[in-house]
Amino acid sequence: MDENRKKVIVNELLYWKKSRMLPDRYCDYLLALYTEGSQPKEIKKQVLYLANLIFLLLIPISALLIYFTELSIILQTxxxxxxxxxxxFFVFYFSRKAKLMHIPIISAALIFLMGSVWLVSEIYPENQKVLYAVLVTNCVLWLFAGLKFKFQYLWISGTLGSFLIVISIFV
Structure with a gap:
């Protein structure tokens, strides 16, 4: 078979596998058939699941770090x-290689929210205006990330959070 034709078929199979038009095992079989066993390297799913588990564990580790340790504010920050x-880094590095980047985005957003609210409450314990500004900044960042990555849950969270902050300010 012509090499150019094989390349087109392999690219189509990779696209079908990526968009889940066919089950993975069918795509793997056809890729092995057309590439004669030398199919392109892909990120292993087990490694991605392990990385996502680590990023999920960063959220409670951050909470423990903030609220239950006697470290200095600078070191905690x-x-x-x-x-x-x-x-x-994980999101931007693996965004082109895998679709499993939701957990690191959520982890980064929650750690940033938790850390920024904690830091503001430590530095300005009585100033609610600064706290509201930090919360609005977090919601705007969620809106931006939701629009950039086309993740509806971030966009809804940013919109709903901004709406609730405005209500809490005026009520």
Whole structure:
């Protein structure tokens, strides 16, 4: 078979597998058949699931770090920023290679919300205006991320959060 034709067929099979037009095992079989056993490397699902589990565990670890340790504010903030950067790095690095990036986005959003509210309450314990500003900033970031990545849950969370903040300010 012509190499150009094989390349077109392999690209179509990869597209079908990515868009789940055929079950994975059928696509794997056909890819192995047309590439003669040398199909392109893909990210292993087990590794992605393990990474998602780690990012899910970062949320309670962050809560424990903030509320139950005697570390300095600077060290706690640095560790939270490290967690957020790890989540965002995973999202941008693997966004083209895998579709399992929802958990790191959610983890980064919740850790950022928890850390920013905690930091504002530590630095400005009596100033509610700063707290409202931080909450609105979080909601705007969720709106932006929801529109950029086309994730409806982030867009709805940002909209609903902004709406509830406005209601709580005026009531």
């Amino acid at each position: 640095a560790i939270l920023i490290l967690f957020i950067f790890a989540c965002t």
